[in-house]
Amino acid sequence: MGDAAGVKTVVALGGEGIGVEVVDATCELLAAAGFPLRILTPPHGEAAQRSHGSPVPDETKRLCGAADGILFGAAGGPASVAVITYLRWQQDAYANVRPIKYYEGARSPLADPRGIDFVVLRENMEGLYPAREGDLAELARALPELRDHIGRRMGEYGEGRFAVKVVSRHGTERIARFACELALKRRDRGRPGKITCVTKSNVLVRSDGFFQEVVEGVVRQYAGLAFEHFYVDDASRRFVRFPQAMDVVLCMNLYGDILSDLAAEAAGGLGIAPSGCFGDRWAYFESVHGSAPDIAGQAIANPTATILSAAMMLEHMGLAAEAERLEAAVARVYRDGRRLTRDQGGTATTGEFCKAVLEALG
Numbered sequence: 001m002g003d004a005a006g007v008k009t010v011v012a013l014g015g016e017g018i019g020v021e022v023v024d025a026t027c028e029l030l031a032a033a034g035f036p037l038r039i040l041t042p043p044h045g046e047a048a049q050r051s052h053g054s055p056v057p058d059e060t061k062r063l064c065g066a067a068d069g070i071l072f073g074a075a076g077g078p079a080s081v082a083v084i085t086y087l088r089w090q091q092d093a094y095a096n097v098r099p100i101k102y103y104e105g106a107r108s109p110l111a112d113p114r115g116i117d118f119v120v121l122r123e124n125m126e127g128l129y130p131a132r133e134g135d136l137a138e139l140a141r142a143l144p145e146l147r148d149h150i151g152r153r154m155g156e157y158g159e160g161r162f163a164v165k166v167v168s169r170h171g172t173e174r175i176a177r178f179a180c181e182l183a184l185k186r187r188d189r190g191r192p193g194k195i196t197c198v199t200k201s202n203v204l205v206r207s208d209g210f211f212q213e214v215v216e217g218v219v220r221q222y223a224g225l226a227f228e229h230f231y232v233d234d235a236s237r238r239f240v241r242f243p244q245a246m247d248v249v250l251c252m253n254l255y256g257d258i259l260s261d262l263a264a265e266a267a268g269g270l271g272i273a274p275s276g277c278f279g280d281r282w283a284y285f286e287s288v289h290g291s292a293p294d295i296a297g298q299a300i301a302n303p304t305a306t307i308l309s310a311a312m313m314l315e316h317m318g319l320a321a322e323a324e325r326l327e328a329a330v331a332r333v334y335r336d337g338r339r340l341t342r343d344q345g346g347t348a349t350t351g352e353f354c355k356a357v358l359e360a361l362g
């Protein structure tokens with residue numbers, strides 16, 4: 001939708017809780033920075049449910065479809081979860097890129113977090129999400145011969161529920177290719193060019209084992225990329241003990257959900273961790289954190305994760321120089337350390353932090 005003067009269109013959807021606060025603050029910052037953007041804020045979530053009878057009205061969908069970039073805040077209740085359902089699952093945004101980077105001055109609990117710079121790449125469409133669940137009795141009827149590893153049939157568990165884990169060849173190959181392309185891009189910027197595949201294939205031999213085998217097969221087709229595999233329990237330990245050894249960490253959906261929070265906290269906190277969800281023809285950007293109802297409405301949320309998500313969005317939109325300037329300004333504010341938010345040991349409000357970033361942009 002970029003116009004003749006090179007102005008790009010962004011749709012900003014705050015979602016819920018602190019999502020609204022950090023997206024508003026980030027949009028004000030982007031506008032004040034003078035970046036060539038037209039920012040639209042169409043109705044969505046609970047307000048749209050009341051005014052339009054839908055959490056994602058058709059007009060909002062149309063604007064998202066035509067936009068150059070989409071920035072989302074955070075989901076909480078059902079109406080904002082419906083926004084995520086639209087942005088992520090209905091658009092097949094299968095690759096969730098979650099950069100884990102230490103900025104000097106950030107409040108990492110690690111003794112030496114310097115040099116942490118990796119990406120948790122979470123497969124978004126398969127594994128155990130989006131939920132496919134049912135009653136054990138239905139499963140027992142459909143698959144009477146299905147047994148667990150100790151020989152029990154499903155009918156022997158009594159009343160209960162089940163969840164289905166899906167690992168398709170197509171879904172695994174495409175996320176593995178995405179991982180490889182990402183690792184190559186990062187290698188051009190001096191990173192090692194390594195894919196770390198994370199599964200629990202020693203227990204889930206057929207499903208996770210298949211994921212591991214297919215990923216390794218794809219990575220081996222890319223000359224110059226290294227491959228390694230860790231079980232998810234081992235990977236979580238390594239994230240804390242050897243985070244500097246990671247480059248692109250490819251995880252199935254649930255593992256990536258959990259490990260990326262762990263990694264984000266190790267590198268400095270949830271308030272700093274950005275993300276982008278990519279499909280073949282669609283992308284949107286959001287912080288890793290959620291709606292944080294415990295701190296909503298107090299103007300103390302750290303907007304860094306959303307500002308850095310916006311930087312990822314700018315790069316994706318072809319505004320690489322603006323993206324670099326924005327990230328460098330954030331890094332400067334952390335290095336300086338005087339105007340950080342409460343989660344980072346400071347006293348700055350959301351707005352005061354953004355003002356500091358604006359000043360650091362020069």
Ligand code: ATP
Nearest residue numbers: 075076270271289290291292293294301302303343
């Ligand atoms: P959800 O279920 O939507 O993920 P949640 O509150 O369980 O919401 P998060 O929102 O991800 O989980 O955050 C967990 C906690 O981390 C919050 O309760 C909050 O204290 C802290 N936190 C998260 N994001 C931020 C932020 N941007 N700034 C400051 N603190 C944050």
